[in-house]
Amino acid sequence: MKSGKIKIIAARVLKCGSNRVWFNPEEAEKVKSAMTKEDVKALIQEGIIRKKKANAQSMGRARILSAKKKRGRKRSFGSRRGLKSARSEKRRRWIGRVRALRSELKKLKKENPKAVEKIGYRKIYRLVKGNFFKGRRYLDAFVEGKEKK
Numbered sequence: 001m002k003s004g005k006i007k008i009i010a011a012r013v014l015k016c017g018s019n020r021v022w023f024n025p026e027e028a029e030k031v032k033s034a035m036t037k038e039d040v041k042a043l044i045q046e047g048i049i050r051k052k053k054a055n056a057q058s059m060g061r062a063r064i065l066s067a068k069k070k071r072g073r074k075r076s077f078g079s080r081r082g083l084k085s086a087r088s089e090k091r092r093r094w095i096g097r098v099r100a101l102r103s104e105l106k107k108l109k110k111e112n113p114k115a116v117e118k119i120g121y122r123k124i125y126r127l128v129k130g131n132f133f134k135g136r137r138y139l140d141a142f143v144e145g146k147e148k149k
Contacts (some may be wrong), residue, residue: 020052101128
């Protein structure tokens with residue numbers, strides 16, 4: 001049988017690609033005389049046919065780099081890919097904004113209770129939760145604008 005066909009059969013038996021199958025060049029005649037799957041299995045048992053190691057890419061440098069990144073290195077402008085918004089979680093940004101707005105609302109309630117009472121503290125609180133305000137300035141303007149009317 002042709003050595004190419006034997007390679008394919010051996011690859012199926014060894015559960016790998018045909019490129020990873022190795023024949024002993026000194027035993028080429030034995031390999032060519034193999035006709036069945038059982039013959040190929042016998043040659044594998046004898047060590048005439050073997051599976052080569054996979055050409056794995058080394059992870060050494062990748063491990064070093066990830067360790068540096070864990071420590072907070074490699075974060076300068078030259079190392080950045082993508083927008084600021086892509087590098088930070090949407091949820092984290094929202095949490096930060098909501099916390100800032102809620103603390104601002106508490107401050108406004110202490111400093112200017114009449115303006116907040118006119119609209120309703122709970123209503124503004126719900127608007128904050130519903131992502132109505134872009135930032136603290138917008139919240140201030142909203143409360144002061146309602147107060148002027």
